[in-house]
Amino acid sequence: xxxxxxxxxxxxxxxxxxxxxxxxxxxxxxxxxxxxxxxxxxxxxxxxxxxxxxxxxxxxxxxxxxxxxxxxxxxxxxxxxxxxxxxxxxxxxxxxxxxxxxxxxxxxxxxxxxxxxxxxxxxxxxxxxxxxxxxxxxxxxxxxxxxxxxxxxxxxxxxxxxxxxxxxxxxxxxxxxxxxxxxxxxxxxxxxxxxxxxxxxxxxxxxxxxxxxxxxxxxxxxxxxxxxxxxxx
Amino acid sequence: xxxxxxxxxxxxxxxxxxxxxxxxxxxxxxxxxxxxxxxxxxxxxxxxxxxxxxxxxxxxxxxxxxxxxxxxxxxxxxxxxxxxxxxxxxxxxxxxxxxxxxxxxxxxxxxxxxxxxxxxxxxxxxxxxxxxxxxxxxxxxxxxxxxxxxxxxxxxxxxxxxxxxxxxxxxxxxxxxxxxxxxxxxxxxxxxxxxxxxxxxxxxxxxxxxxxxxxxxxxxxxxxxxxxxxxxx
DNA sequence: CATCATCATACTGCATGCAATAATTTGAAG
DNA sequence: CTTCAAATTATTGCATGCAGTATGATGATG
Numbered sequence: 002x003x004x005x006x007x008x009x010x011x012x013x014x015x016x017x018x019x020x021x022x023x024x025x026x027x028x029x030x031x032x033x034x035x036x037x038x039x040x041x042x043x044x045x046x047x048x049x050x051x052x053x054x055x056x057x058x059x060x061x062x063x064x065x066x067x068x069x070x071x072x073x074x075x076x077x078x079x080x081x082x083x084x085x086x087x088x089x090x091x092x093x094x095x096x097x098x099x100x101x102x103x104x105x106x107x108x109x110x111x112x113x114x115x116x117x118x119x120x121x122x123x124x125x126x127x128x129x130x131x132x133x134x135x136x137x138x139x140x141x142x143x144x145x146x147x148x149x150x151x152x153x154x155x156x157x158x159x160x161x162x163x164x165x166x167x168x169x170x171x172x173x174x175x176x177x178x179x180x181x182x183x184x185x186x187x188x189x190x191x192x193x194x195x196x197x198x199x200x201x202x203x204x205x206x207x208x209x210x211x212x213x214x215x216x217x218x219x220x221x222x223x224x225x226x227x228x229x230x231x232x233x234x
Numbered sequence: 235x236x237x238x239x240x241x242x243x244x245x246x247x248x249x250x251x252x253x254x255x256x257x258x259x260x261x262x263x264x265x266x267x268x269x270x271x272x273x274x275x276x277x278x279x280x281x282x283x284x285x286x287x288x289x290x291x292x293x294x295x296x297x298x299x300x301x302x303x304x305x306x307x308x309x310x311x312x313x314x315x316x317x318x319x320x321x322x323x324x325x326x327x328x329x330x331x332x333x334x335x336x337x338x339x340x341x342x343x344x345x346x347x348x349x350x351x352x353x354x355x356x357x358x359x360x361x362x363x364x365x366x367x368x369x370x371x372x373x374x375x376x377x378x379x380x381x382x383x384x385x386x387x388x389x390x391x392x393x394x395x396x397x398x399x400x401x402x403x404x405x406x407x408x409x410x411x412x413x414x415x416x417x418x419x420x421x422x423x424x425x426x427x428x429x430x431x432x433x434x435x436x437x438x439x440x441x442x443x444x445x446x447x448x449x450x451x452x453x454x455x456x457x458x459x460x461x462x463x464x465x466x467x
Numbered sequence: 468c469a470t471c472a473t474c475a476t477a478c479t480g481c482a483t484g485c486a487a488t489a490a491t492t493t494g495a496a497g
Numbered sequence: 498c499t500t501c502a503a504a505t506t507a508t509t510g511c512a513t514g515c516a517g518t519a520t521g522a523t524g525a526t527g
Contacts, residue, residue: 058294082383085383
């Protein structure tokens with residue numbers, strides 16, 4: 002009997018999605034980068050049909066933008082979308098923090114600490130991995146809630162945030178300060194829901210701020226206002 | 235010059251998605267109903283390829299479930315997924331209420347009142363339309379925030395809720411009490427963010443309760459507990 | 468009459484091909 | 498040397514066909 006080599010087809014599409022998501026989050030793919038179907042198909046060893054389906058999914062997630070008869074491109078979120086994404090992310094991850102503070106197990110705490118330690122290593126070794134692990138930390142937390150839909154949305158919104166940072170953030174530097182992650186874990190370990198939620202929202206706000214995304218009420222760029230100081234007399 | 239008849243292809247897929255979403259929300263399609271690709275293609279006048287893409291999208295949204303080599307079916311959310319969906323929905327729509335209380339315009343209030351009036355008519359005339367308009371009310375609110383991502387997630391989660399109600403709710407009766415919608419609009423009209431959020435969360439909790447979904451800590455169905463009263467002596 | 472194996476049918480998974488549209492190059496004119 | 502138009506190439510949009518897997522029917526057997 003032959004070894005079971007056959008892959009789920011749904012998984013073939015999801016695999017490509019996952020690979021592209023990762024490439025986007027790691028900033029190997031940048032907003033505006035073109036994603037031709039056959040190039041994609043060649044890369045992954047599938048036909049355009051499959052590549053196309055993956056692009057459709059990613060478009061639904063907001064990571065890719067499709068326009069008729071045009072090559073798919075990595076999406077460039079508008080500044081409003083970026084801001085909105087972070088605000089929703091804060092709300093959802095506050096839910097995660099609240100939920101976990103009540104239910105987290107010692108094993109999960111250990112796993113989180115290990116993850117943060119891995120981040121610390123990667124932070125020096127590999128920029129791409131550091132960015133990815135920073136996002137993974139949040140996905141890991143969401144997964145620990147055991148709430149499947151919450152996990153799904155947190156994951157999606159985390160990826161979108163990554164894209165927003167790619168578009169508007171400065172070069173990595175410290176998008177996701179490891180120290181802040183550690184504090185979140187500490188609050189969870191104590192079972193302090195308020196502190197956990199506070200650390201989480203503070204952390205995410207800081208990330209958004211670093212991306213200059215949350216600037217309260219984006220300056221309206223009104224010509225008259227700008228020129229006022231230059232008007233003589 | 236010929237009339238522009240050509241449709242966006244992305245829209246062809248989205249149109250099918252939209253039609254299926256509506257059929258699901260109106261309970262024309264029920265959890266477990268089969269969705270063969272060619273039957274779908276025939277219905278919409280497209281090939282299986284397109285139908286398949288639509289199914290992929292809907293699966294990503296959790297409305298359809300796909301298993302390799304099996305016909306797609308309308309998803310049957312687990313009770314945990316249903317509960318989770320409602321909890322997330324409450325969080326997101328609280329955001330909507332809060333956001334709108336501060337920014338809503340008189341025109342928007344008028345539009346909302348008209349919508350509620352339409353609901354009242356439909357409530358007597360057409361069960362399917364009543365259900366659809368009830369969901370549309372929430373989508374309409376979300377759209378009014380002008381926050382594109384928030385609108386997207388509220389919409390998605392509202393549809394998922396509809397599916398959950400389809401699976402676990404009793405026959406329509408009053409899933410979405412119109413009176414509760416009216417109170418939300420009133421709170422928004424006053425610009426009272428707290429009241430709006432309160433009415434909204436109360437309303438959604440009530441909807442969830444009617445579906446028997448939010449039963450605090452689903453009874454564990456522990457055999458010993460169940461049998462205890464039957465143990466003699 | 469019920470149960471199970473075998474075959475026929477239906478359906479999915481995927482690549483490919485054709486038509487239509489955009490992108491790019493080429494070449495001609497200024 | 499630049500600019501613009503026409504032709505050429507690249508790419509998308511979509512249907513279809515083939516192979517492989519489930520589903521349902523048929524008939525054999527206990």
